[in-house]
Every structure is written in structure tokens, then in C-alpha cells.
Amino acid sequence: xxxxxxxxxxxxxxxxxxxxxxxxxxxxxxxxxxxxxxxxxxxxxxxxxxxxxxxxxxxxxxxxxxxxxxxxxxxxxxxxxxxxxxxxxxxxxxxxxxxxxxxxxxxxxxxxxxxxxxxxxxxxxxxxxxxxxxxxxxxxxxxxxxxxxxxxxxxxxxxxxxxxxxxxxxxxxxxxxxxxxxxx
Numbered sequence: 486x487x488x489x490x491x492x493x494x495x496x497x498x499x500x501x502x503x504x505x506x507x508x509x510x511x512x513x514x515x516x517x518x519x520x521x522x523x524x525x526x527x528x529x530x531x532x533x534x535x536x537x538x539x540x541x542x543x544x545x546x547x548x549x550x551x552x553x554x555x556x557x558x559x560x561x562x563x564x565x566x567x568x569x570x571x572x573x574x575x576x577x578x579x580x581x582x583x584x585x586x587x588x589x590x591x592x593x594x595x596x597x598x599x600x601x602x603x604x605x606x607x608x609x610x611x612x613x614x615x616x617x618x619x620x621x622x623x624x625x626x627x628x629x630x631x632x633x634x635x636x637x638x639x640x641x642x643x644x645x646x647x648x649x650x651x652x653x654x655x656x657x658x659x660x661x662x663x664x665x666x667x668x669x
Contacts (some may be wrong), residue, residue: 486569487623494537494616499589503535503614503626506546509582515616519584519660527649531637533628535586535614540622543664546629549577556621566620590659591628595662597647608632610648612655630653 507513511523536545548591550556551573560566592613614626630637630648640649 486621487563487564487618489563490561491618491623493562493618496539497588497614497626498615499592500585500625502538502587503591504538504541504543504546504583505535505586506532506583508582509572509580513582513584514660514662517522519529519657521653521657521660525653525656527640527646527653530628530649530652531630531639535626535628536622536624537588537614537616537626538585538624541622543583544576545624546583546623547576547578547581549581550574550621556652557619560618560620560623564620570622584660585664586656586659586661593655595651596600596656597644597651608644609617610637612652 507524512520514520549639555567556569556573585603593609594609596607596609598607610630610632612628612630615629617625617627619625630652632648637648640646
């Protein structure tokens with residue numbers, strides 16, 4: 486939970502680890518690789534939520550609020566947040582699973598060929614985790630995707646969906662399932 490004196494983390498350490506929860510409705514991995522096609526919806530990639538370890542703990546990923554609104558609103562610097570009562574949440578061990586990625590691996594730039602009728606042959610995009618604490622979670626980060634037009638907030642057009650598929654494939658390559666000892 487953020488405190489009034491906390492600051493936004495503008496430059497996370499590339500070696501920092503992020504954790505992301507997914508449903509356990511599907512297998513987490515297939516042949517040792519993240520089952521991203523089933524677990525990460527393309528439309529959710531802009532703003533995809535993660536927690537930074539530390540200060541978060543792995544067990545925090547299972548917290549589910551009974552009423553999301555007040556606790557999931559973004560925190561403002563200097564804001565004194567209402568204390569979270571234990572009766573306001575529970576641990577959802579039954580329906581959640583998780584994987585890890587490093588800040589370094591999810592901070593990257595890439596190119597993608599535009600469709601044949603586009604004025605330029607290719608477009609560039611960048612991906613990076615941005616610190617966006619919520620009122621109940623100082624460790625909250627979201628995935629930000631940028632291109633020549635600025636921040637991509639959704640994948641409404643076909644060519645932007647291609648970016649989403651590319652990022653989801655990248656997650657298959659970079660996801661890991663056990664923490665190095667220094668993060669446990």
C-alpha cells in the first residue's frame with residue numbers, strides 16, 4: 486500500500502522481476518513454455534498488470550478484493566490511502582496461477598511490417614513496464630506500448646493487433662516460473 490512519502494519508480498532496475506497472475510483455467514505452460522495464447526488476451530496487453538518483486542511478495546498475487554473500485558483506483562503522489570481491512574479481500578489460491586518476467590526482458594523495441602496498403606513499409610513500437618501504483622498496491626506496474634503516434638491504449642485496428650500478437654509471443658520467450666534465490 487502506498488504511503489504519502491512514496492515516489493513513482495521512473496527507472497526500475499533492469500534486473501527487477503515482475504509477476505503476473507493468470508487464470509488456472511488453462512495449463513500455465515506447455516513443454517516448459519508459457520501458454521500465452523490461452524492465458525493472455527490480446528485486448529488486455531495495453532495496460533497489462535504486473536507487480537514488482539520486491540516490495541510485493543509472491544503471495545500478494547492471490548489477493549482478490551471483494552469490491553474492486555476503491556482499491557484499484559490509481560494512487561496520487563502524496564495521497565494518504567485508506568487502510569485495507571482484512572475483511573475486504575481474500576486469497577484466491579483456487580483460481581490463479583502466475584509467472585515471472587524481468588524488467589529488462591519486457592523493456593524493448595521492435596519493428597513490424599505494415600499491411601501492403603500502408604504508406605510506410607514498417608512501423609516501430611516500444612514496450613516497457615510503467616509504475617502505476619493503485620491505492621492498495623504500491624508495487625503495481627502496467628505494460629505501456631508506444632509507436633510513432635504515442636501510447637497505444639487498445640488494439641482496435643488489425644495492424645495494432647499484430648503488435649499484440651508479437652508481444653504475446655515475446656512473453657512466451659521471456660516468462661519463467663521459479664524465482665532466483667535473491668528474490669525469494
